[in-house]
Amino acid sequence: MIEAIGLTKRYGNTVAVDDLSFTVEPGRVTGFLGPNGAGKSTTMRMILGLDRPSAGKVLIDGKPYAKLDRPLRTVGALLDAKWVHPNRSARAHLQWLAKSNGIPQRRVDEVLDVVGLTKVAKRRAGGFSLGMSQRLGIAGALLGDPKVLLFDEPVNGLDPEGILWIRRFMQGLAAEGRTVLVSSHLLSEMALTAQDLVVIGRGKLISQSTTTEFVERSTENTVRVRSPHADKLGAMLVDKGFTVREDGEGVLIVSGATSDQVGEVAAGGGLVLHELSPQRGSLEEAFMQLTGDSVEYHAETGK
Amino acid sequence: MTLLAVERIKLFSTRSPWWCMLLALGLTVGITAIIAGNWNEGPMPVLGAVFAHTFGLYVVMVMAALAVTTEYRFGTIKATFQAVPDRISPMVAKAAVVTALAALVGLAAGFGSWGLSWLLAGDTSQLALESANDWRHVAGVGLVYGAGALLALGVGALVRQTAGAVSIILVFALVLESVVGLIPNIGDDIQKWMPFTVASKFIMGDPDQGGMPADAGPPTVGALSPWGSFGYFVAIAVAMFVISLVVVKRRDA
Numbered sequence: 001m002i003e004a005i006g007l008t009k010r011y012g013n014t015v016a017v018d019d020l021s022f023t024v025e026p027g028r029v030t031g032f033l034g035p036n037g038a039g040k041s042t043t044m045r046m047i048l049g050l051d052r053p054s055a056g057k058v059l060i061d062g063k064p065y066a067k068l069d070r071p072l073r074t075v076g077a078l079l080d081a082k083w084v085h086p087n088r089s090a091r092a093h094l095q096w097l098a099k100s101n102g103i104p105q106r107r108v109d110e111v112l113d114v115v116g117l118t119k120v121a122k123r124r125a126g127g128f129s130l131g132m133s134q135r136l137g138i139a140g141a142l143l144g145d146p147k148v149l150l151f152d153e154p155v156n157g158l159d160p161e162g163i164l165w166i167r168r169f170m171q172g173l174a175a176e177g178r179t180v181l182v183s184s185h186l187l188s189e190m191a192l193t194a195q196d197l198v199v200i201g202r203g204k205l206i207s208q209s210t211t212t213e214f215v216e217r218s219t220e221n222t223v224r225v226r227s228p229h230a231d232k233l234g235a236m237l238v239d240k241g242f243t244v245r246e247d248g249e250g251v252l253i254v255s256g257a258t259s260d261q262v263g264e265v266a267a268g269g270g271l272v273l274h275e276l277s278p279q280r281g282s283l284e285e286a287f288m289q290l291t292g293d294s295v296e297y298h299a300e301t302g303k
Numbered sequence: 304m305t306l307l308a309v310e311r312i313k314l315f316s317t318r319s320p321w322w323c324m325l326l327a328l329g330l331t332v333g334i335t336a337i338i339a340g341n342w343n344e345g346p347m348p349v350l351g352a353v354f355a356h357t358f359g360l361y362v363v364m365v366m367a368a369l370a371v372t373t374e375y376r377f378g379t380i381k382a383t384f385q386a387v388p389d390r391i392s393p394m395v396a397k398a399a400v401v402t403a404l405a406a407l408v409g410l411a412a413g414f415g416s417w418g419l420s421w422l423l424a425g426d427t428s429q430l431a432l433e434s435a436n437d438w439r440h441v442a443g444v445g446l447v448y449g450a451g452a453l454l455a456l457g458v459g460a461l462v463r464q465t466a467g468a469v470s471i472i473l474v475f476a477l478v479l480e481s482v483v484g485l486i487p488n489i490g491d492d493i494q495k496w497m498p499f500t501v502a503s504k505f506i507m508g509d510p511d512q513g514g515m516p517a518d519a520g521p522p523t524v525g526a527l528s529p530w531g532s533f534g535y536f537v538a539i540a541v542a543m544f545v546i547s548l549v550v551v552k553r554r555d556a
C-alpha cells in the first residue's frame with residue numbers, strides 16, 4: 001500500500017505537486033492520471049525518495065522509502081526506460097542492481113526470461129528499441145519480486161502489441177496481490193487497465209475513485225448545437241448556468257443540459273439552429289473537461 | 304562489501320574506464336620513454352623517470368569524474384539511490400573502487416616509467432632506488448593518482464556534468480595554478496598552496512641524488528615537506544569528497 005499525505009513539491013516558483021493525498025491499495029491496478037505536467041513523475045520520484053518533498057510525506061506499507069531495508073525487494077519501479085548506461089549489457093545492468101540488494105544472480109536470468117529479453121541479454125542496452133528498453137526497465141522493477149510496483153507511462157511509444165502485453169502484465173501483477181501504480185495521460189488506456197484511478201491536475205488531486213465510478217461520473221451527456229448565432233446562443237446558455245465549449249466554426253458543445261433545454265433557450269432568443277444533437281461524451285473529452293482548468297499548457301484553440 | 308562489488312561491476316561493464324586507464328598508463332610511460340631515450344645531460348635521475356606523471360594524473364582524474372558524471376548523464380544514479388537510499392554508502396563504495404583503481408594505475412605508471420627509463424637511458428648510474436626518497440618519487444605516483452581520483456570524484460558529484468567537471472579539473476590543474484603565480488607580489492605565495500603544485504612537490508621534492516636540470520619544467524615549490532605536501536593534497540581531496548556527499552545527500556537525485 002502507498003499513502004501520500006499532503007505531498008507537496010516546489011521547484012523554485014513552480015508548484016509541481018500541491019498538497020496531494022491519496023492511497024493506492026494492494027491487489028488492484030491503480031491508474032495515476034493527469035495531463036502533461038500535472039506532477040505524476042514528480043510524485044513518483046518522491047515515492048521513491050529521489051526527490052525530497054517540500055512538505056508532506058509518502059509512506060510505503062507505513063514507512064518512508066528511505067527506511068526500507070533493501071528497498072528493491074519491496075518496491076520495484078520503472079520511471080524512465082532510458083535510465084540505463086547505453087554501453088552496458090542488459091544483463092550487466094540487472095546484475096549490479098541485483099547485487100546491490102542481495103538478490104541472487106539467477107533471478108537476473110528469471111526476469112530476463114519473464115520479459116522476453118533472454119536472447120539479447122548480452123547486447124548493449126543503448127542499441128535496444130523503445131519496446132526492448134521498456135521491457136528491460138520492467139525486468140529491473142521485477143528483480144526483487146516486490147510487493148509494490150510503480151510504472152511511469154509504461155506504454156508511451158509502444159506498438160499495440162507492446163501495449164497489450166504491458167496491460168495484461170500489470171493486471172497479472174495486481175492479481176497476485178501486489179500494489180500496482182501506473183501513470184498515464186490517457187484515460188482511454190487507463191479505463192482498460194486500471195480498477196482504481198487517482199486523477200490529478202496541476203499537482204492537485206481531482207478525484208480518487210474506482211475507474212467505473214469515474215467514467216460514469218465524468219462521461220456526462222453533452223449536446224452539440226450548430227447555429228449561425230453561436231456566439232449569442234453561447235452567451236445565453238452560459239447565463240442559464242450551462243457549460244459551453246466552442247468546437248469549431250459555429251459549433252457549441254453544451255454540457256449539463258439536455259437537447260430540450262438547449263432548444264428552448266434558442267427558441268427563447270429567436271435563434272436559428274442548424275443542428276441539435278445529444279452526444280454521449282467520449283472518455284478523453286470528459287477527462288479534458290475535468291482537468292481542463294488544470295492543464296498547465298493550453299494549446300491555442302482555433303478561433 | 305557488496306556495494307564495492309556493485310561499483311566494480313558498474314565500472315568494468317562499460318569500456319571508458321579501460322580506455323582511460325590505458326591512456327593514463329600509455330601517456331605517462333610513453334612520454335617518459337621519449338625523455339629517457341633523449342637524456343644526454345649526464346646520468347638520468349629518478350626524478351627524470353617520473354617527471355611525466357602529471358599527464359596520467361589528469362587522465363585518471365577524468366576517469367574518476369566520469370565514473371560519477373556518466374551516472375547522472377544516463378540516469379543510473381537514480382537506480383543507484385533507489386537501490387541504496389542512504390546515498391552515502393554507494394558514493395563511498397564508488398570512491399573506494401575508483402581510488403584503489405587509480406592508485407594501481409599510478410603504481411603501474413610510476414614503476415613502468417622507471418623501468419622503461421632503466422632500459423632506455425644511456426647512463427643509469429643514478430636511477431637505482433636506494434633511499435626512501437627514491438621510492439617516494441616512484442611509488443608516490445600511485446598515492447597521488449589515488450588522491451587525485453578522489454578529488455575528481457568529488458568535483459564530478461558536485462557538478463554532475465561530464466563537460467563541466469572535466470573542464471573545471473583541467474583548467475584548474477593546467478591553467479589556473481600556473482597563471483596564479485603571475486599575480487604580482489602575492490602570486491607566488493598563493494601558488495605554493497595550490498593543490499596540484501603541492502602534490503607535485505610530494506613526487507618531485509627533496510631528491511637525494513641529482514635533481515632535474517634547471518630548465519626542465521616548473522620548479523618544485525612549497526612550504527611543506529614532501530609527506531606534508533601529500534597530507535595537504537589528501538586533505539583537499541577528502542574535503543571536496545565530503546562536501547559532495549553532503550550535497551548529494553540533500554539534493555534531489
Ligand SMILES: Nc1ncnc2c1ncn2[C@@H]1O[C@H](COP(=O)(O)OP(=O)(O)OP(=O)(O)O)[C@@H](O)[C@H]1O
Pocket residue numbers: 011014015016034035036037038039040041042043185296
Ligand atoms: N527537476 C525539476 N525542476 C523544475 N521543475 C520541474 C522539475 N521536475 C518537474 N518540474 C515541473 O513540475 C511540473 C510537473 O512535472 P512532472 O514531470 O511531474 O509532470 P508529469 O505529470 O509527469 O507530466 P508528463 O505527463 O508530461 O510526464 C512541471 O511543470 C514541470 O515543469
Ligand SMILES: [Mg+2]
Pocket residue numbers: 040041042152
Ligand atoms: Mg511524467
